[in-house]
Structure formats: structure tokens, C-alpha cells
Amino acid sequence: MHSRFFIPQATPSRRQALALLTLPVAAPLASPSWAAGVAAAATAPLPQITLAGPPALVSAPLMHMAQSNALQGVAQRTVFTAWRDPDQLRMMAMGGKTDVLAMPSNVAANLHNRGAGVTLLNISTWGALWVVTRDAQRKALADFKGEEIAVPFRGDMPDIVLQVLAAKQGLDVQRDFRIRYVPTPMEAMQLLITRRVSHALLTEPGVSLALRKTQSFPVGLAAPTLHRGADLQQEWGRVFARAPRLPQAGIAAVGALREQPAVLAAVAQAYARSVAWCRANPMECGQMMHRYIDLLTPEAVADAVSTSQLDAVPALAARGDLEFFFTQLMARNAALVGGKLPEAGFYAAPASA
Known part of the structure; x- marks a missing residue:
């Protein structure tokens, strides 16, 4: 069964990037042995x-x-x-x-x-967050200081990761960057592709989609238009001295x-x-x-x-990784995780139990 997704027209209250449709299950592809x-x-x-x-x-x-x-x-x-x-x-x-x-x-x-x-x-x-850029020389978050960056989902992921990483490096998102908030990742990608911004914070598969649409991938083209700039996973590992995993x-x-x-x-x-x-x-x-x-x-x-x-x-x-992550978020705004670390009941028992 095939279903179509489309981009609706903008409205004064909210611009929608995708129209969403529930899809019924198809015929089984495999009989699970478990x-x-x-x-x-x-x-x-x-x-x-x-x-x-x-x-x-x-x-x-x-x-x-x-x-x-x-x-x-x-x-x-x-x-x-x-x-x-x-x-x-x-x-x-x-x-x-x-x-x-x-x-x-x-x-x-x-x-x-x-x-x-x-x-x-x-x-x-x-690990699925990158600042995608038109400038191949910008590889770290600090390289974007003073630049305009399109960022989706204000106050949610990935904006909060950007804020935490900036603060850890002595940067203020509002003061040291020109943030252009947009409702969805697709809109951030569209601004980047149409050259209305030079940098956008994107998550996969939006990163790869932007590179494909501008023929910037596979690697090897003479003059790719877009580049993977700051890898926020690597930034996380570097500034917190941890594995580059978010x-x-x-x-x-x-x-x-x-x-x-x-x-x-x-x-x-x-x-x-x-x-x-x-x-x-x-x-x-x-x-x-x-x-x-x-x-x-x-x-x-x-x-x-x-x-x-x-x-x-x-x-x-x-x-362990979650509680470290939540602690960093709470240091900026405890409301991001509901005011406290979740207790043990938040975490499901192992699937084998």
C-alpha cells in the first residue's frame, strides 16, 4: 500500500513541513523467531x-x-x-x-x-546532529561565531544541545550567533538549499538529504555546495571529555x-x-x-x-549516559527534563526479564 506525504501551504499560525498519515501494516515480510x-x-x-x-x-x-x-x-x-x-x-x-x-x-x-x-x-x-554549511573551512562550533544559523524546534532538541555545547565553550547562543529559529528541520534545510541562510543545524536524514539535493555527495565532486561542518557528537565528546555519543x-x-x-x-x-x-x-x-x-x-x-x-x-x-546528559540540561533549565532526574521507574526492565 502506498501513501503520499505532501507539504501543505503555510498558515499564519504555523507552517507545516509535512502532512502525516497513519499507514496500516503490510503483509508480513518475515516470521519472527523470537x-x-x-x-x-x-x-x-x-x-x-x-x-x-x-x-x-x-x-x-x-x-x-x-x-x-x-x-x-x-x-x-x-x-x-x-x-x-x-x-x-x-x-x-x-x-x-x-x-x-x-x-x-x-x-x-x-x-x-x-x-x-x-x-x-x-x-x-x-549521533545525528551537524551544522551543515556552505563554508568548508568551518569545522567546529566556535568557527560559526557571529554567523546566522537556521535552527529548528526552539527550546527542544537539537536547539538545547547547541545551547549546552556553546555554553561549555564560553559562548552564548543569543549573543555570539545569529540564530534563525524555524518550526521544523525541513524548513531549516529548505532555507539552506535555497541560499537564504549559509548554515543550518540539521539532524539525519536531513543532513544527507541536503547534501544529495545540492549534489554535494558522494564525496569527490569538484565543487560541492554544502559541507558537514560542526559535528555536534564530536563536540560533545571533546568538551565533556567523553565518548562522542549523545x-x-x-x-x-x-x-x-x-x-x-x-x-x-x-x-x-x-x-x-x-x-x-x-x-x-x-x-x-x-x-x-x-x-x-x-x-x-x-x-x-x-x-x-x-x-x-x-x-x-x-x-x-x-x-548513566542519560543522567549525565540530563544533568547538563538541568544546569541550564531544569524544566527541560521536568525539574529532576527521573527515578528508576522511568527505565524499562530488560527485554529478557
Whole structure:
């Protein structure tokens, strides 16, 4: 089944980058061998499990789970729907119509701390943020001092990562840069491609899509138009003397599904397998994402898969990295994570439990 995504006209209240559509599950592509371990605990499969995520790599495994009917042991039907911005994400998390959401890690903590009923299953996006630039000589964040940078999602990821990294280097985002906030990553990319800005903070696969659209990739062209400038993962590792990995986003269970450990185990295990499938089959992953979100080209997604740090780490195993990350955010604005570090109940038990 094929579905179209389109760019709607701007309105005075909000410019939309993508129109989003829930897609029903396709016929199964494979029969999951893991089902026996969890199906016994789920004697009555749920009628449907709804997965949701943004037009980013963190959603690719969710799309694959829906397309391959990977949860057939615990649900009769699996669907994927997309969210377009953090406001819609928050409404979906509290609306009771979605079961599993891909979301930024700080949003998951914030919702949990505010009593919204969120259990983190894993962190899978560990590195997907770059300042894309027209100036090949600008390689570090400090090189952009005084420059205008298009930044999406004011007050959310990736803006907050930019703020933390700037502050750690003695820079102030508002004073030392000219930030042009835009509602969505796609709009930041479009400003860059149409030469209305020279630099934009983008996340994959938007980075690779911008490079592909301007014929700046594959590497080797005589005069590429755009370049990967500051790698925020490398900046993070350098300024904090840590591994260049950011616990940026993962998946979380919301609502009543949180009370069904066998289903949560099946979701976590299926997601990890779908991450492995995406990494082993980057072009097929790109073709799949293109069917769901036709603005994303297969080639750009394949580039993004090979470049990004896509690794499904269980929530408990990621807790140390998350708490360090949350602590840095809280030093700037405690409200970013709901005023405190999440307690142990935020982190799902291991899928094998």
C-alpha cells in the first residue's frame, strides 16, 4: 500500500513541513523467531499496537516493525504514524491513542516527571546532529561565531544541545550567533538549499538529504555546495571529555501498554532487530522510509544510516549516559527534563526479564 506525504501551504499560525498519515501494516515480510519467548505470556493478542515517530532515523525501525508485522505474536495489527513537531508529540503521548513513541530523550523524561505515564524502552539515536554549511573551512562550533544559523524546534532538541555545547565553550547562543529559529528541520534545510541562510543545524536524514539535493555527495565532486561542518557528537565528546555519543532519542511506551511487560519485551526485541536490519540493508531501509515519507529519498536515508550512530541500547544500560546528559540540561533549565532526574521507574526492565 502506498501513501503520499505532501507539504501543505503555510498558515499564519504555523507552517507545516509535512502532512502525516497513519499507514496500516503490510503483509508480513518475515516470521519472527523470537515470538515463542513472549507469546506465551500474551495469550490474547492486542487488536492493534500503534507506533509513532518523527521523519528521522529513530523512526525507521518502527516503520520496519509495522511493515514486517514484527509484533504479530502480541498484536493482531501494527501501524505506524508520524508526528511533525514536539507539540504534536506531547499531545500524542497524553492522548491515549498511541502505544509506542519515538521521542527525544529529554521529552520522555519531562513527560514522565510530569506524570504523563511514560516508560523509556531504549535509546537508539546516539549521533545525528551537524551544522551543515556552505563554508568548508568551518569545522567546529566556535568557527560559526557571529554567523546566522537556521535552527529548528526552539527550546527542544537539537536547539538545547547547541545551547549546552556553546555554553561549555564560553559562548552564548543569543549573543555570539545569529540564530534563525524555524518550526521544523525541513524548513531549516529548505532555507539552506535555497541560499537564504549559509548554515543550518540539521539532524539525519536531513543532513544527507541536503547534501544529495545540492549534489554535494558522494564525496569527490569538484565543487560541492554544502559541507558537514560542526559535528555536534564530536563536540560533545571533546568538551565533556567523553565518548562522542549523545543519548539523543529512543522509544518509549505510553498509556496502558506500560502495564504489559511481555508486550514491552516484544517491542524492545523487535525494535533492536529492526535496527540491525536497517544497518545491514541501508538502501532497502531508504526505500522503505521513502514509501512512508516521500520527501526522504532512498539514497539520502542510506547515507544517513551509514553515517549516524544508530544503536538500540536498553534504557537501563543507557541510564548513566542519560543522567549525565540530563544533568547538563538541568544546569541550564531544569524544566527541560521536568525539574529532576527521573527515578528508576522511568527505565524499562530488560527485554529478557
